[in-house]
Amino acid sequence: MIKLDVNGKVHELDVSPDTPLLWVIRDHLKLMGTKYGCGIAACGACTVHLDGQPVRSCQTPVSSAAGSKVTTIEGVQGPEAKAVQEAWIAAEVPQCGYCQSGQIMAATVLLRQTPKPTDAQITDFMNGNICRCGTYQRIRAAIHQAAAALHKG
The missing domain is CATH 3.10.20.30 (Beta-grasp domain)
Structure with missing residues (x-):
């Protein structure tokens, strides 16, 4: 057991x-x-x-x-997860959606570890999370949007 x-x-x-x-x-x-x-x-x-x-x-x-x-994606919580999920929707990231749970799980950790990531940091951290639809620009934009939402004010 x-x-x-x-x-x-x-x-x-x-x-x-x-x-x-x-x-x-x-x-x-x-x-x-x-x-x-x-x-x-x-x-x-x-x-x-x-x-x-x-x-x-x-x-x-x-x-x-x-x-x-x-x-898992069903249990991910916290301010980073909420910001990422909202940004994903606003930026219309998913196309087929298959990779999205893995992308979101990685992005939430990235934002927890690097609150205001650069494009290079996003690319480096998200490397290995493959999107067969090629929505990498939207993913990067959504991560920037989530970072901004987390640090506004």
């Missing part, structure tokens, strides 16, 4: 320790916001927070998440 704290709720799961966290989240906990993209941690669609840091859940064994706090 593995104890896993996901979005503030502790679950006891009878899964193999090497099961990817992504499949535990989707198949066992039925949280479908975290997406499977590539399976090799290259696209970022499966990004979740592990103790506040972005990780690729497709390559993270569930055993390495035991004892940590896992946050």
